[in-house]
Amino acid sequence: MMKLQLLYNEYLNIKFNRGLPSVRTNCLEYYLLEDNSAQLLFADRKNESFTEWVYELQPRDPNYTVNPDWKPMLSTIFKHLDVYDELILYYLLFTINTTTSIVKINPFNAMNDFMKNYCFFQLAQLTDTSRLNDKQRHQLRDFFFFFFLYTHPVNEETLYSFSFSGQDLVHTKTNINMEHYFSIFHDYYIENLDKHRDKLSLAPHEINASKNLTMELLRSLEGKSTKLTMPPEKGLEAVIQLINDVDYLIHIYSENKTTLFGIMRDFLSDNRSTPYRDHCFSTLLQNYVSYILYFEFDEINDLVDYFKGTPLWCGMIINKIFTDAIFIRKIMKQNHIDITEYKNVIEFFDQEARRIYL
Template identity: 70%
Template sequence: MEFQLLYHEYLNLKFNRGLPSLQTDPFEYCYYEDDRAELFFAGREDESFPEWTYELQPRDPNYILHPDWQPVLSASFKNMDVYDELILYYLLFTINTTTSIVNVNPYNAMNDFMKNYCFFQLAQLTSSARLNDEQKQQLREFFFFFYLYTHPVNEETLYSFSFSGQDLIHTKTHIHVEHYFSAYHDHYKANCKKYSDKLQISPEEIDACKHLTLALLRTIEGKSARLVMPPEEGLEAVLQLINDVDTLLSIYFENKTALFELIRGFLSNNRSNPYHEHCFRTLLQNYVCYID
């Protein structure tokens, strides 16, 4: 499965674009009765992608004076304690729920927009030629902080991770998140029978979840191909600026009037729909983050 196709399917459903479903095997989106949508394995609706680890959530050591157990992967990550293990689990869940389509209301609208906005921007930074390495690093840290903050996560998780170059690490232990997530999935895949009371998916399905989680992580780290928002009639000029930060910076510094005319022209267009509005909000947010 190509992650770009899954991302386009996510946008198609989230903004009710009414387009034919894209090829996202082995996953497909299914709706709950309240119109939320989650990724499930094609042909079955008993275990969603973000929730397959629900029964594997570590015990919370914060409610016990002296925790007397070891992390599941302590043999592989010797400097990790049970507090670190829980934080890494929270991060795994947070990253996987990037694929979730939630009901937006006045109370969660800003968080929903900013989490998705920051995820998309993290996928853009590496390809920019107009931003220097220091600017990219500052923006990467900024976007990742608000990606977590607007999930939202608890304070311990929010401040537990940082970037070493493009590698996301658990700051305290210096564990590379990609290494941990890979080992995590491999452990449960190899010990599927041992955890049969907590696992509802097969070893092959665990492997598929691993590939998708790592695709999400590498997108956040900027190690994958740049994501782009799909085309739509009437959005050509806006999408050109959204899908390439360098184009936005070029037009601003070389011809500000053209940028402001584009914005004015969009506002005078009466054909607005949820996807149009999202793209326009993204463009305005880009102006704030990259220019203002």
């Protein structure tokens, strides 16, 4: 089995140019492209990637046919599956697999890329969080999973097609368990490789490696695996401890919230910028949004009170909270919060925050 944590470390290493030695995991390894994007490739064939091998297997789109007259490939096993459902399940498979892709960042995709990665990481954390009750955990899981799909982005239909039954992700309409479906999907191609040689160049052991990784990614999303952690970096110990241990974040905030604000202040006063440091700080700020403001939005007043004496830092934190992601917009909408009533907050808004929220 592939160790997902090792792969995740490698993903962060390449994405944020950390310069650490590369790790080959199983028969898949990252390959850096000229535009600074990177794909996970099958090590023995540099022309086939983990995300792209299923391209050729995309089902025909029944939405372009008045009366589709074909059956889903796995219809004998999944009796309730129709050709519309089959396409949606394919989109989910592709969305999960592309979590491993490193794309070239531009102003138009930066927020979506951050949010998809953030939600994947949080879904892998939630099960272990004992300071949230079951209702809170389920609320946040649905919230993160919605944005995981939304920021991919998937079409409207796919966005609302799945739900959790206990810890299992299921296709709501048919009640098909996704772990079961993806397992059968890969096994079918391993067993019927010759029949699909026109679309498939992989060997059985490569499809099996792909299956194992897809399953690990899915189990992480479902919160069934060992939680992922952000790897350490010198000078970031306090920030990374809070990211890797949500219980600790909630605990220190409830004991004395200025402890959390002090860690933010220390980060900003140590004025060194690297892509990984900035990513970790953005993650910490969105954790404050997800685990504190989600349940009590008015806590934002205490943050502003603490930092208003250093307006530059206060503006930096507020604008990152409001423009690195739109989680806070969804939270305000859910709770019918009008941000214009928070004059102390919006006075720190930069042009981008004003454009989005005012």
